[in-house]
Amino acid sequence: MEMKYDRILIRYGEMTTKGKNRNIFVRRLKNNIARKLQAFPRIKIEYMRDRMYILLNGEPHEPIIDKLKTVFGIHSFSLAMKCENDLAAIKETALAAVRQLPYKGKTFKVSARRVDKQFPYRSDELNHEVGAHILRQTEDLTVNVRQPDIDVRIEVRQDGTYVTCHDIFGAGGLPVGTSGKAMLMLSGGIDSPVAGYLAMKRGLEIEAVHFFSPPFTSERAKQKVIDLVRKLTAYGGKIKLHIVPFTEVQQAIYQGVPNEYSLISTRRAMLKITDALRRRQRGLAIVTGESLGQVASQTLESMYVINEVTNTPVLRPLISMDKMEIIEIAKQIDTHDISILPYEDCCTIFTPRAPKTKPKKEKVLQHESQLDLAPLLEKAINETETIVIDEEAGQADEFTALF
Amino acid sequence: MIYLDNSATTKPFPEVIDSFVKVATDYFANPSSLHELGMKAERLLTQAREQIAAMLRVKANEVVFTSGGTEANNFAIKGVAWQYRRRGRHIITTEIEHPSVAEPCRQLEELGFEVTYLPVDRNGRVSAEQVERALRDDTILVSIMHVNNEVGTVQPIEEIGALLARYPKTLFHVDRVQGISKVPLDLKKAGVDLSTISAHKFHGLRGAGVLYVREGVRLTSLIAGGGQEMRLRSGTENVAAIVAMAKALRLAMERYEREIDRLKALKDEWRTALSTIPEIEINTPRDGAAPHIINFSLKRGMKPEVFVHELAKSGIYVSTTSACSSKKKAPSKTLVAMGLGEDRAERGIRVSLSFDNTSEEIAPAVAAMKQAIKTLSEVTG
Numbered sequence: 001m002e003m004k005y006d007r008i009l010i011r012y013g014e015m016t017t018k019g020k021n022r023n024i025f026v027r028r029l030k031n032n033i034a035r036k037l038q039a040f041p042r043i044k045i046e047y048m049r050d051r052m053y054i055l056l057n058g059e060p061h062e063p064i065i066d067k068l069k070t071v072f073g074i075h076s077f078s079l080a081m082k083c084e085n086d087l088a089a090i091k092e093t094a095l096a097a098v099r100q101l102p103y104k105g106k107t108f109k110v111s112a113r114r115v116d117k118q119f120p121y122r123s124d125e126l127n128h129e130v131g132a133h134i135l136r137q138t139e140d141l142t143v144n145v146r147q148p149d150i151d152v153r154i155e156v157r158q159d160g161t162y163v164t165c166h167d168i169f170g171a172g173g174l175p176v177g178t179s180g181k182a183m184l185m186l187s188g189g190i191d192s193p194v195a196g197y198l199a200m201k202r203g204l205e206i207e208a209v210h211f212f213s214p215p216f217t218s219e220r221a222k223q224k225v226i227d228l229v230r231k232l233t234a235y236g237g238k239i240k241l242h243i244v245p246f247t248e249v250q251q252a253i254y255q256g257v258p259n260e261y262s263l264i265s266t267r268r269a270m271l272k273i274t275d276a277l278r279r280r281q282r283g284l285a286i287v288t289g290e291s292l293g294q295v296a297s298q299t300l301e302s303m304y305v306i307n308e309v310t311n312t313p314v315l316r317p318l319i320s321m322d323k324m325e326i327i328e329i330a331k332q333i334d335t336h337d338i339s340i341l342p343y344e345d346c347c348t349i350f351t352p353r354a355p356k357t358k359p360k361k362e363k364v365l366q367h368e369s370q371l372d373l374a375p376l377l378e379k380a381i382n383e384t385e386t387i388v389i390d391e392e393a394g395q396a397d398e399f400t401a402l403f
Numbered sequence: 404m405i406y407l408d409n410s411a412t413t414k415p416f417p418e419v420i421d422s423f424v425k426v427a428t429d430y431f432a433n434p435s436s437l438h439e440l441g442m443k444a445e446r447l448l449t450q451a452r453e454q455i456a457a458m459l460r461v462k463a464n465e466v467v468f469t470s471g472g473t474e475a476n477n478f479a480i481k482g483v484a485w486q487y488r489r490r491g492r493h494i495i496t497t498e499i500e501h502p503s504v505a506e507p508c509r510q511l512e513e514l515g516f517e518v519t520y521l522p523v524d525r526n527g528r529v530s531a532e533q534v535e536r537a538l539r540d541d542t543i544l545v546s547i548m549h550v551n552n553e554v555g556t557v558q559p560i561e562e563i564g565a566l567l568a569r570y571p572k573t574l575f576h577v578d579r580v581q582g583i584s585k586v587p588l589d590l591k592k593a594g595v596d597l598s599t600i601s602a603h604k605f606h607g608l609r610g611a612g613v614l615y616v617r618e619g620v621r622l623t624s625l626i627a628g629g630g631q632e633m634r635l636r637s638g639t640e641n642v643a644a645i646v647a648m649a650k651a652l653r654l655a656m657e658r659y660e661r662e663i664d665r666l667k668a669l670k671d672e673w674r675t676a677l678s679t680i681p682e683i684e685i686n687t688p689r690d691g692a693a694p695h696i697i698n699f700s701l702k703r704g705m706k707p708e709v710f711v712h713e714l715a716k717s718g719i720y721v722s723t724t725s726a727c728s729s730k731k732k733a734p735s736k737t738l739v740a741m742g743l744g745e746d747r748a749e750r751g752i753r754v755s756l757s758f759d760n761t762s763e764e765i766a767p768a769v770a771a772m773k774q775a776i777k778t779l780s781e782v783t784g
Contacts, residue, residue: 218437218442219439219442220437220442220445223442223446227449334462337464399446399447399450401422401425402422402425402426402447402646402650403422403450403451403454403646403649403650403653
């Protein structure tokens with residue numbers, strides 16, 4: 001039988017912690033990968049402290065590679081072949097590994113590493129033997145030890161020899177779930193999904209919070225947020241989306257607070273509600289898509305007044321980014337095209353004509369003291385609808401049988 | 404009934420008809436309507452687009468729904484011609500394309516475009532070298548079918564795509580109507596810019612097709628109006644047929660995964676059985692052909708349309724060359740291009756299979772063919 005790549009070798013990302021924590025990281029990564037590759041029941045995942053192997057058992061490697069690119073905590077991975085620690089077997093395996101690539105007209109070198117010192121050939125002997133074999137058995141392939149197109153890496157370990165030819169970069173970061181849980185304030189715009197993505201990249205598990213103001217915002221706006229969350233599930237697995245009925249709170253603020261302060265008060269109310277949901281869901285932080293800018297809610301003065309409602313860490317992964325950089329990531333994670341759909345969300349609908357860019361905390365507090373918002377906030381929290389969104393299963397269950 | 408005319412159209416899967424009826428009954432709203440029912444129709448459209456994109460291994464925004472293969476082919480060719488007419492006015496295609504490619508090319512010739520029709524070899528195949536020789540500075544489009552609809556020859560799409568990767572100003576359109584769910588092709592890897600599929604060739608319903616338009620390729624719309632389909636193709640979307648198409652494609656691809664080896668073996672079996680009929684000559688090449696099409700020519704003097712009617716009496720359905728041209732009395736364009744001679748090309752018969760055909764059908768069908776040939780010989784003497 002023709003020899004084929006039979007496994008994928010995975011190198012961990014930035015998991016520098018030692019001991020028990022490391023085990024937690026590795027196990028979480030393994031679970032995240034297993035969940036991601038559910039559609040391939042024959043694979044088997046073996047893990048050790050410094051690397052992981054996915055045994056393909058006949059499953060196709062191309063779709064698996066595509067999926068692995070979205071798993072945080074992987075530094076890089078490679079298609080690999082395993083054989084016995086035997087020179088003839090290693091030669092044949094390395095040759096088979098090269099032959100599965102478009103090698104014609106390319107250059108190569110062999111880089112052997114002998115981890116198992118019992119193996120009778122030294123690394124440079126292996127390089128020479130295997131290199132000569134590949135050279136003899138192929139056409140139109142030459143050696144270049146400085147800058148080869150194909151680097152045939154051979155690792156002789158106690159449990160066998162592994163041959164890889166090509167490294168693919170992973171998504172980097174930390175395995176989702178290893179850094180704890182945070183609530184993501186998700187508006188439907190371009191920024192917040194990117195913030196959620198970056199939060200997950202650093203190992204956070206996220207639950208999304210969306211403020212919904214029917215009939216001022218349409219079902220389509222809600223659907224848009226559901227679609228955005230589904231895109232994020234490619235990185236985070238199942239994600240809970242909390243949809244907060246916000247109409248009454250918003251109307252109360254617009255009736256009771258002078259126009260130029262209403263935006264700030266609305267933001268404060270949103271943060272209060274999110275913080276309450278965070279407490280209920282046992283999260284430890286709130287993630288927002290804010291970056292520093294000149295528009296009303298993004299000046300430092302506004303942030304200061306809004307943030308005043310809670311001591312919970314508010315993480316702002318986009319704080320230092322330019323709009324173009326944010327758009328770039330949004331395109332890369334495929335949320336951009338959904339975000340730019342033109343449905344009104346609760347932020348745009350009541351935007352005052354001239355909001356304060358430098359609100360005074362005392363003024364805001366004074367205006368809000370005239371209102372009795374607490375019961376309305378309480379009601380919004382209690383009536384919040386929570387849906388769980390999964391990557392594979394569509395949320396639109398009534399449609400499932402149609403496809 | 405033994406249905407052997409699957410390249411003309413396939414029988415819709417029952418589950419596909421169920422989806423169509425359900426969508427047409429319950430989700431009949433216009434996807435552009437603001438209300439909730441409209442949103443559900445839009446949602447169905449989005450989900451269909453995502454499913455089809457995933458199966459073609461392309462992005463959802465690269466899937467444009469059309470009314471079928473003919474529209475998609477017209478759109479690809481004329482859309483490119485119009486959009487890039489200032490860049491150049493030369494198009495390369497082959498002598499064996501389906502009329503929905505060949506005719507738009509002729510129309511463009513009338514408008515001052517130049518079209519090179521590449522000849523094919525004895526097996527009905529063009530080569531990447533031929534394409535390379537025909538390329539010019541002003542070539543804006545190369546349009547080559549994946550699987551020929553008359554004889555089943557598979558064209559070297561990957562090689563041509565690799566060649567065209569060096570010519571970024573020349574777009575590459577591939578008519579995959581016969582290839583989809585029968586012969587795999589990775590559009591991205593093959594460097595394809597535009598590609599056509601049609602639902603009724605994979606057990607979907609007529610009235611729905613797809614033009615894959617690679618991100619970054621711009622096309623002039625042929626059908627202008629309300630701006631549906633990312634402003635590329637206006638007209639209220641045929642949601643029911645599109646959802647049915649998404650389901651049909653999923654089911655057909657599942658059948659491919661499970662049954663492609665069986666289909667290949669079935670075709671070989673058919674070939675062996677047909678070779679026991681001394682009065683016919685097989686035109687489909689032995690190698691490099693799709694697993695579902697076998698073309699043969701009847702003996703001199705036998706009228707293929709009479710043969711088709713004779714078989715239909717026994718409930719066996721085959722085709723004279725391609726169904727679209729079978730009402731005209733004309734030699735098969737592909738067989739002529741393969742150099743088999745006008746005469747032999749006029750007597751072509753096509754047997755085209757689907758995953759629903761079985762090997763139990765072969766013996767009775769071949770027996771009926773032999774009988775039909777006998778009857779025909781008696782009539783013509």
